[in-house]
Amino acid sequence: MKNKGADRCLSHPPALINTTYFINRINNLFCKDMKNIPLSDIHCLEYPQSKQLFRIMRISIFLLFFSVFSLMAENSRSQNAIVSIHKVQVPLEDILTEIENQTDYLFLYTNGVDVEKTMSVKVKSQPVYQLLNSLLANLDITYQMEGNHIILSRKKVEENQLLPDKIKVTGTVKDVFGEGIIGASIVEQNTANGTITDVSGNFTLIVSKDAVIKISYIGYIPLEVKAVEGKPLDIVLQEDTKTLDEVVVIGYGTQRKGDITSSVASVKSENFSKGAVKDVGQLIQGKVAGLAITNPSGDPTAGTQIKLRGTNTIGGANTDPLVLIDGVPGALNTVAPEDVESVDVLKDGSAAAIYGTRGTNGVILITTKQAKGTQINSVEYNGYISTSKIVKKLNMLSADEFRAMYPDEDHGFNTDWLEEITRTPVTHVHNLSLQGGNSTTSYIANLNYKSGQGIMLKSGIESFQGRIEVLHRMFDGKLQLKFGMIGRKNQFSSTSSSGSFNGYAYRQAILRNPTDPVKNEDGSWYENLNKFEYENPVARLEESEGNVKNTEMRYLGNIIYNPFQDLKLTAMMSYVRSNRNHGYSESLEHISALRDGYDGWSSVGANTRMEKLLELTALYSKSVKNHKFSVLGGYSYNETDYEDMYFANYGFQDNYFGGWHNIGIGSALKLGKADASSSKSTTNLIGFFGRATYSFLDRYLLMASLRYEGASQLWGTDNEWGLFPSVSVGWRITQEAFMEGQNLFDDLKLRVGYGVTGSQPANPFLGIAMLKYDKYAYVDGNWVQTIAPASNANPDLKWEEKRETNIGLDFTMLKGRLSGTIDFYSRDVEGLIYNYTVPTPPNFYPTTTANGGKMQNRGVEVLVNVIPFITKDFEWNTTFTFSKNSNELKSLDGSVFKTDYDYFDTGWLAEPVKTSSHRVQVGEKIGNFWGFKIVDIDEKGKWIYEDKDGNSVPYDEFSRAPEEKKVIGNGLPQIYAGWNNYIRYKNFDLSISMRGAFDFDIINEARMYFENPKNSRLENRLKSVNDKIFGKTMLSKEVDPEFNSYYVEKGDYWKIDNITLGYTLKNVGRYVKSIRLYCSVLNALTITGYKGVDPEVSTSGLNPGYDSRDQYPSIRSFTFGVGFKF
DSSP states (O other): OOOHHHHHHHHOTTTSOOHHHHHHTHHHHHHTGGGGTTGGGSBOTTOOHHHHHHHHHHHHHHHHTOOHHHHHHHHHHHHTOEEEEEEEEEEHHHHHHHHHHHSSOEEEEOTTOOOOOEEEEEEEEEEHHHHHHHHSTTSSEEEEEETTEEEEEEOOOOGGGSOTTEEEEEEEEEOTTSOBOTTOEEEETTSSOEEEOOTTSEEEEEEETTOEEEEEOTTBOOEEEEOOSSSOEEEEOOBOOOOTTOEEEETTEEEEGGGOOSOEEEEEGGGSOOSSOOSHHHHTTTSSTTEEEEOOOOOTTOOOEEEESSOOOSSBSOOSOEEEETTEEOOTTSSOGGGEEEEEEEOSHHHHGGGGGGGTTOEEEEEEOOOOSSEEEEEEEEEEEEEEEESOOOOBOOHHHHHHHOGGGOOSOOOOHHHHTBOOOEEEEEEEEEEEEESSEEEEEEEEEEEEEOSBTTOEEEEEEEEEEEEEEETTTTEEEEEEEEEEEEEEEOSSTTSSSOHHHHHHHHHSOTTSOSBOTTSSBOOOTTSTTOOOHHHHHHTEEEEEEEEEEEEEEEEEEEEETTEEEEEEEEEEEEEEEEEEEEOTTSHHHHTTOOTTOEEEEEEEEEEEEEEEEEEEEEEETTEEEEEEEEEEEEEEEEEEEEEEEOOOSOSSSOSGGGGGGOHHHHTTOOEEEEEEEEEEEEEEEEEEEEEETTTEEEEEEEEEEEEGGGTTSSOOEEEEEEEEEEEEGGGSGGGTTOOSEEEEEEEEEEEEEEEOBSSSOTTSOEEEEEEEEEETTEEEEEEEEEEOOOTTOOOEEEEEEEEEEEEEEGGGTEEEEEEEEEEEEEEEEEEEEOOTTTSSSSEEEEEEEEEEEEEEEEEEEEEEEEOSSEEEEEEEEEEEEEEEEEESOOSSOOOSSSEEEEOOBOTTTOBOOEEEETTSOTTEEEEBEEEEEOTTSOEEEEOTTSOEEEGGGOOOOGGGOEEEEEOSOSEEEEEEEEEEETTEEEEEEEEEEESOEEEEHHHHHHTOSOOTTOOOOBGGGGSOBTTTBOOOTTOOOOOBGGGEEEOOEEEEEEEEEEEEEESOSSSOOEEEEEEEEEEEEEEEOOOSSOSOOOOOTTSOSEEOTTSOOOEEEEEEEEEEEO
């Protein structure tokens, strides 16, 4: 009979019990917690006690998903299974093992079954049931066949055979939905006497009078009842929805969620976003409070952008969170999203400080899928096919509207230029995962292939990824050897040098006259060579050809040695080598040849990156009565080598023998006009680290860590090494005596943490003065390249230091129906690395890199999980996330170096405006827009400005001096929110993920250019070019395009990001465990007042919130997928 309660428990762990907890806690649960529950009564063949429960779990899962139809089919097939066995004077256990080896049967037997009894057997091609009947005929053993499982138990004792002090107890164990629980443990307290429930949840047990019976099952709260004779017990177990024992990955190890004292978030695979996701970032988008993941580009070669708790540097080397894949540095696209088991995020300083400088912006720990169990043999296939469309197109003038507005520019055609360079793309992805082995040796192999077309012509990606991992245990499990390898290769077409799709072609499609033809009558491309920056977008794509190939191989080796129970020694070694090769050519019919004289302009290049990592750790853990503690010590060495080369040439005679495949024959090389460059760099990072944890009564918790680290970038300074400490404490308030009587909180924990991390300079050797080649000089009849200073020496240069305090509260209420976390944090970064302007002389170089400024981030993060409904057939699980960050640059000056101004400008707006867009200024937020402020428009359609003194100034009187600019917006969202829902009805499931960003602004570059009516180049315009400004009048044709506040818009948005509807078929047949079918929509709906294409724009760097007119448009994808488990 199908166990609906356990089915739900295993299939949907966020609501009830986590699967990772289920598996990883088995050994501890069995070996430790079960010492007082004598489950030695429950036996499995040839497996030590520490692994018996896993066999039980496998049986339970099998039966949970067993339908009546398949049960009948399997029983019919199973009873016809035949065996051939010849054994003489061997224990019954050996015979049962041989049956398992020859069939699909698994045996489970209860306490009192004597499998050590010596027997002989000789049968040939005999059905299993006949063999069992003969074997057990003269024994006090009976059996029950359920599908592929045979449960052995002692024959019932007749009533009249009971001893005077014994009674027979019967009953049924059910879940809250009335479904019988299979395999629940029924044990007489303080004895080894026990049994398990059968397939219907029934049990019978002979116990002493006045005995107390303990009933337990994984995922349920144990229950004790008084034994009653003659009256069947009706026992209902409540599911244990607490997740305190869930295992969370932290730095250099794991920890129980209940013991966590830092700000750590964990997302398991069952909660990942489904559909056509680009990388691991999209799997957890909107699911971690404080982790902002944006996807500003629809280019299939682009990845997601991540930002955790604001901006923390203006010149340091580390700007993004550290990403580790199974402990090795990587990126969000290093492994296939389908191959990921979980993602854990270390958010605060106390959690990330053990990684030192690398963890200054937080740490994202990606754990790949692992082979688990004692007898492993599984295959899983997942695949999907998807297509996509542009979410929103700019509303440009049609051909008829354009010729009505510009009749002299009517060339007689009706061309939709965007339509000419787009297509309906098709993407398909296939992922195959293989797991096998036993308790000694296990492996997992994963293969992933993706062919993804972009919505733009000549855009897309083809990738192949593979991973294999082998784990071997020796010396009774004391020694574990693990070897892993990840290979990744992708390639894509290129319409720009060393890049992917050239966004300039998209811009040309938007601005081009819609009455122009694509080609001339003779079949050549229609071009207007007299117009500046006016190019046929179709010709740009078709007359360019390029290719980019990326390959990466990662080798990982782990040695884990447990000389005794409490000590674990680990050595991890990894080697990563990645290569990128690119080539690009423009034909003789390309606009660069026709207009600019660069005949067949071509380029080639390559780069190689190698990274070596060695980490040695020793972990000692011990529990003594109410005390638990651990001590970790380690050493880390990380080395990175990077090399690249680039060469460009032109002057080819034809399209056949030249180009990037034969780049040397171009005439520009002979004329000294070719371009060539190369570089090489090596960096290393050495660290010594330690961590200690302590727990008393599971109530008072402590964790402290220390990392001492040296970086090559600081070689030559007096501060090569830095010290990064952290400490955090936790108090489980609900464990206190004064909380015993309350029923509001299941668990309540207060956390306080403090940690220091840092960042080294991005460039090396800044502690010493360096030289470089400079201009040429004519010396003794020869032109000689001179040598000039490249930097000033600064031996006082040191690490940026980020000091972070975090106060958090974790709570669980209503028996797990309501849970969440609240975190308040304060980040102060001191010694910001900055290039200061210095006088020459006495300095040799006009700038010096030094420490000086201060930056501050303050914020709050909230995550709340609610289970509003949960019944046998229906379940709804919903999660809310909220985060708010406030950022401020406190200072740019240091103790030695001072700035001439308390600001610097950054960001750039392209032609014809050509001006900086952002200002970073002391006392202000990062991300401020810096431009002219518009307050009105006059009757002539000209701007009215607000000057530096707050006065209104007409267009013709405004000076437009730099000092008249103001802060006119900010591109960094201050608030992020998410709402994720999971709904299950029987075998149907529905996931809806929503997220939003608020309190920020966007520079709408498209409006800045395409709403300006002056249009001296007579290019296409937005239809809104005719709109009245502020509802008064149209903008005058005398007004030049410029960057002002009118083109800054509120960017607030709310997205229905992912909708996935799935259906799961369970136990489809003999070999197929399940089939899952699903369909999904990604980027389904955006609610916003923003007038541009998509308000989800880039938030990285110091110039966030800029919606470029060259940006690859955002897409909405539609996916159908299928998954098989064998």
